[in-house]
Amino acid sequence: MSEKTSHRPEPIIPPKAAPLRTLVMAMAVMCYLAVLAAGGLVLINRSVEAWTGDLAREITVQVREVAGRNMEEDLAKAAAILKATPGILKVTVLDEKAAIELLEPWIGGIDGLEDLPVPRLIAVEIDPDHPLDFAALDTQLRNEVPGVSLDTHKRWQAELTRMARVLTTLAYAILVLIGICAVAIVIFATRAALEANREVVEVLHLVGARDSFIARQVWGRFLKTGLTAGIIGLILGILTFFLAAGAAPESFSAISREFLSLASAKLVQNYLVLLAVPLVATLICLITSRVTLMRILKSLR
Known part of the structure; x- marks a missing residue:
């Protein structure tokens, strides 16, 4: 076989x-x-x-201390202008402590920093679907509030x-x-x-x-x-x-x-x-x- x-x-x-x-x-x-x-x-x-995208939805307003003026009144006036502007969804005035905390990562913890004229900040949330005229808003803020500046984060x-x-x-x-x-x-x-x-x-x-x-x-x-x-x-x-x-x-x-x-x-x-x-x-x-x-x-x- x-x-x-x-x-x-x-x-x-x-x-x-x-x-x-x-x-x-x-x-x-x-x-x-x-x-x-x-x-x-x-x-x-x-x-x-x-x-x-986050930067495009936010802008920052900085209010510096000016001699002879009340910082809190300037902040309130700037916030009122921002709230009355169409296209702005939310306005948040940061207190002095928050402004100092934002500076600490850059300059470290320095004693007596609260005694310095640290600028105050206003965080502004904008509506991306309704773009603002930033130039006009910046001009209005400068005319109404001395020492104010607008940062649109465009550079970043x-x-x-x-x-x-x-x-x-x-x-x-x-x-x-x-x-x-x-x-x-x-x-x-x-x-x-x-x-x-x-x-x-x-x-x-x-x-x-x-x-x-x-x-x-x-x-x-x-x-x-x-x-x-x-x-x-x-x-x-x-x-x-x-x-x-x-x-x-x-x-x-x-x-x-x-x-x-x-x-x-x-x-x-x-x-x-x-x-x-x-x-x-x-x-x-x-x-x-x-x-x-x-x-x-x-x-x-």
Whole structure:
């Protein structure tokens, strides 16, 4: 009684080939860095958007002490002008203690600071849907209350926007560099894998195998390698963001938690940005290995 045994042909490049293992580790690191860069880009833009939005909804009126005038009366007059202005939702006069507390982070705790003529502040919440004529309001306040000044926070908004543009450009540059490095790594790994199995490829050529056939046999290995490395990098990147959300400053941490929270309305958009990393990594492995394989196989004829 004869017993039939089926023998499955061995792949051209073994799954545990050293070049493929090295490629997985290197690409996983590249994907991890790409996830950090992409996620950081989203967080930075979201943070700047939130901060500039807060600044756009508030203005500050500063009342300096003027000789011969009563500070409390000047504050009351300025507050009355602000409350009578259309488009202003809320006017809050900060007491002297609050004004001193705002100065302490800049000048430290100095004894006797309460004896100095510290300017008093009025926090004003405005309606973004009904923009104010800040120039007219500033003129009216200066005419009615000597020593008053209006701060619209436009300078801070411009600085934050400029910082966001610089960081965004830097993040895109990092992603481009990561992509270039990934392409170089795949080319090196492809050459190393084929060189290690050169004899097998030459035998296939001798029996009439076409380059496209050999490339298809090798192509699948790089598909799995790119996808595996991308998933590893994605998981490590998301874990890093979860850890950073608890260690970041309060304002940035809240945005980080929103970025990762299942309750976030923009959850799909946030995670699509991160999910793009393993997809791009897979495409880089596929396209780069395909082009490299065809060129090398032509040179081996």
